[in-house]
Amino acid sequence: MNLFNLAKKFPTEEHALAYWMKTRWPDGARCLACDHDKCYLIETKGKTGKVARLFECADCGLHFSATTNSLFHDSHLPLQKWFMAISLMVEAKKGISANQMKRHIGVTYKTAWYVCHRIRQAMQEGPNFTVGGPTTTVEIDETYVGGRNRLQGHKASHKGKTAVLVLAEREGQIHMQKMKKHWSWPYA
Numbered sequence: 439m440n441l442f443n444l445a446k447k448f449p450t451e452e453h454a455l456a457y458w459m460k461t462r463w464p465d466g467a468r469c470l471a472c473d474h475d476k477c478y479l480i481e482t483k484g485k486t487g488k489v490a491r492l493f494e495c496a497d498c499g500l501h502f503s504a505t506t507n508s509l510f511h512d513s514h515l516p517l518q519k520w521f522m523a524i525s526l527m528v529e530a531k532k533g534i535s536a537n538q539m540k541r542h543i544g545v546t547y548k549t550a551w552y553v554c555h556r557i558r559q560a561m562q563e564g565p566n567f568t569v570g571g572p573t574t575t576v577e578i579d580e581t582y583v584g585g586r587n588r589l590q591g592h593k594a595s596h597k598g599k600t601a602v603l604v605l606a607e608r609e610g611q612i613h614m615q616k617m618k619k620h621w622s623w624p625y626a
């Protein structure tokens with residue numbers, strides 16, 4: 439993944455959010471509690487006056503946002519920066535320190551540490567998931583992370599590796615896929 443293309447693909451936070459929503463709910467938002475498929479988009483103003491977009495379940499009334507119970511849960515960091523952080527972590531063959539992250543995405547050390555921690559945790563604890571959509575091919579080397587040994591070639595076993603949230607590029611398309619199911623947050 440190259441940061442230039444990432445920035446081009448997500449020039450604004452709106453783009454990033456729209457992309458995330460489509461990735462999370464390809465057929466439209468579903469209630470996080472009852473899985474109802476009718477959820478209304480509502481806009482509310484928070485304490486800071488900033489407009490928050492929430493979904494309201496037509497069945498159980500639950501309010502949730504596109505980031506609720508996801509890797510980005512309860513974070514004020516723009517999705518654009520999260521995507522960049524994920525990309526950096528997936529790409530960094532030797533890992534990336536909070537200090538490096540801080541410089542790369544322009545946040546405080548504390549935020550950088552937290553972001554690295556969350557992504558790393560998701561990488562380690564995420565359940566397996568299917569990589570690639572019907573029209574997208576994703577490089578396997580880029581999508582499995584974790585464990586001490588890097589994959590040796592495409593035929594290497596995935597055992598012990600956990601696929602995470604993937605940001606991969608192929609034929610000009612940027613593809614991100616979240617974990618398939620049972621995503622829960624926070625991890626204990």
Ligand SMILES: [Zn+2]
Nearest residue numbers: 469472495498
């Ligand atoms: Zn519901």
